[in-house]
Amino acid sequence: MRRPAPRTLQGQLTAGLVTLLALACLAVGSATALALRGFLIGRLDEQLAASGGRFAASLEHEADPDADNRSDTRGQAEDTFGARLLDDVVTQAAVVDDATDRPLVLTAGDRRALARIPVDEDGHSIHLSTSPGRYRMMAVRGDDQDILITGLPLHPVEETVHRLLVLEAALFGAALVTTGIAGALWVRVSLRPLRLVAAQATEVADLPLASGEVAMPGPLPHADPRTEVGRVGQAVNHMLGHVEDALVRRQAGEERLRHFAADASHELRTPVANIRGHAELALRHQGPVPSEIRHALERVDVESRRMTRLVDDLLLLARLDAGRPLEHEAVDLTLLILDATDDARAAGPRHHWFLDLPEEPVTVRGDAHRLQQAIGNLLANARNHTPPGTDVAITLTSDGTRACVDVSDNGPGIPEELQAEVFGRFVRGDHARSRNTGSTGLGLAIVQAVVTAHGGTVAVTSTPRHTTFRVSLPVRGVSHG
Ligand SMILES: Nc1ncnc2c1ncn2[C@@H]1O[C@H](COP(=O)(O)OP(=O)(O)OP(=O)(O)O)[C@@H](O)[C@H]1O
Ligand SMILES: [Mg+2]
Missing domain, CATH: 3.30.565.10 (Histidine kinase-like ATPase, C-terminal domain)
Structure with a gap:
């Protein structure tokens, strides 16, 4: 199974920025859609109140043979719904269709829904099974103890809200994409000093600091102390300065020690060789030499040989340390x-x-x-x-x-x-x-x-x-x- 790639700070900041903006867009979009819907429904309710059940009242005359058998559809908008209820039973129901009324065949469910509308002169959203379905309705009491219900279709409201939502989705989508791209670039530019700090730190970490001459990388550029990243850069520069100082001092110390070892062993070579020479000479002396003197001279000879070797070894090490060229x-x-x-x-x-x-x-x-x-x-x-x-x-x-x-x-x-x-x-x-x-x-x-x-x-x-x-x-x- 592949492990997901580690998220970079740049990726996290950009994702955070886009997510926050998306949440803000969602909130603004929902609020405007709800406000618009509320406003439009309020307008519908005002229209319903203004109509005062006129269309519904006119429906009752249809049943009256003496009337001119015409409902009052004048000034009524297309799809306006009207119904008359007597004792909670729907007696007439019609919609305005092409400036005339078209009787509606209501299902039992529709009738129950209509009968349940409170007579409070307030708008109520009702769903009828016949087209166009969703209505805003208001019930008022008629002159003959009947209830007159007038309804206006909700679909224009819903279409308007829908169009607003589509428009907002397009605008917000474009804003999100633009913010994503611009934000990523901006974050990238802002974090550049941090990347330089990281690269610098990695470079220093890979340096062999323990010994010898160390070529430290130069200071970081653009370390503006007013920004957090700039302060990090400055601190790193400061630290690098200290490290470089310490390294220079360390190297100078090593150099001194090497010189000392080389000089000391070099200087010791001649006296040691002389001691050895004199011991050898004394040992070659013809004639009686007390045995303890001979023994002492032999010890001097052995120890001076050992010292010669030690001095030679030290000198060789000092020379190799100093990188003196070898034969090739x-x-x-x-x-x-x-x-x-x-x-x-x-x-x-x-x-x-x-x-x-x-x-x-x-x-x-x-x-x-x-x-x-x-x-x-x-x-x-x-x-x-x-x-x-x-x-x-x-x-x-x-x-x-x-x-x-x-x-x-x-x-x-x-x-x-x-x-x-x-x-x-x-x-x-x-x-x-x-x-x-x-x-x-x-x-x-x-x-x-x-x-x-x-x-x-x-x-x-x-x-x-x-x-x-x-x-x-x-x-x-x-x-x-
Ligand atoms: N082949 C070996 N078997 C066991 N011990 C060893 C062996 N080679 C080295 N050593 C151990 O490593 C130590 C260091 O060896 P090194 O050659 O540096 O010094 P040395 O032999 O003691 O002295 P020098 O070589 O300067 O005379 C020795 O003292 C010894 O204890
Ligand atoms: Mg050895």
Whole structure:
């Protein structure tokens, strides 16, 4: 079943306008028709009163053989009805027809209706079975204790009222159609600012406000504050101004933070490299070195290596955040994965590594070094966060437009509460253990930043004994950076 389309405000206002006008027309039409009918019937009653039963009285002479056997139809209108009642029994009844009277054959019902007319010199509407049917009648008492009824046909009144109704229907119909069309246009024009507000709001709602530079739409035009719609438009403009302000400030803050991270990591590189160099030099010192000094130097060496990596990772993230262009070369993904798996095999000989590559080489465009680093991070995770003996499968597939790299392991999996934020910065699983193993929690953040910079996506699904990271990249020809 189809649901009815939602009524727009424009439709509702137009329908309301036309309905109100139709009700007003109906009221005016009914009132004028009733007033006209009342007026015309009053006129009939006056005529009846003026005739004073003359025609009806003249009918009695028809029965009188001495009379000239002519009823008094002079001055009587066509179809005038006359009847004479004696003791509530109709003795004569006729209508004026072509200036003479034509006796009427009345049914028993007609006779009863005539007998019931009160003798009050007031008009009463009576329906006779003979043509022309509906009459306005008045009964007066005659000279011979008889009742004289005179009637005038109601159909001229009804025809006049009917013509008025037809005329009114035509006029009101035309007025309704005109109002409907003009009203719809007028409402449409009046609501235009509201439509602009809606379009503006939708546009803003679709903007990615959370990060980066946001191009806000310009202010709404024609926001006349004297109208309600204008006030809405003004409020929206005001709100957009605030939002834009906040976004500019947010972006400036992000920019500062990025610069700070980039500058700080850049500045740290040299002293860290120096520390490492000095530690290495000291360790190479020939001659007796107390064991605790050697141990301390070894710690300095390990920690400075870790710090170098951390600083490099931070610098890379800051650069990717700033949208710094990557290399844009053809990268043979098959070869890259082959190398990365070799490295992983060497680093984790107690894990079981399985590699599944397609027959045809898969090539993407981008930065080979960064992609190698991203895949390396995924393999390092599969090694570092699973116990020895775990199976790790690396699968490369391509459908011609996208290349997919799946890194799956049957290790313990990622806790569910960690999964949603696992690509965040400094997000690590087991903190105590992580610190000891030198884990920083930047590995997956770098995977995501590198893959995104290549126009790709990365996603994770993880249950105990089944964790898969899937990297999807556009294949050669798609340009980024
Ligand atoms: N294959 C995996 N199996 C189980 N847990 C994983 C796996 N890969 C990642 N994790 C979890 O996700 C967390 C975040 O991973 P990420 O690579 O970002 O950081 P890290 O490996 O802890 O540190 P880093 O990679 O910087 O040395 C890890 O600490 C770990 O808890
Ligand atoms: Mg990692």
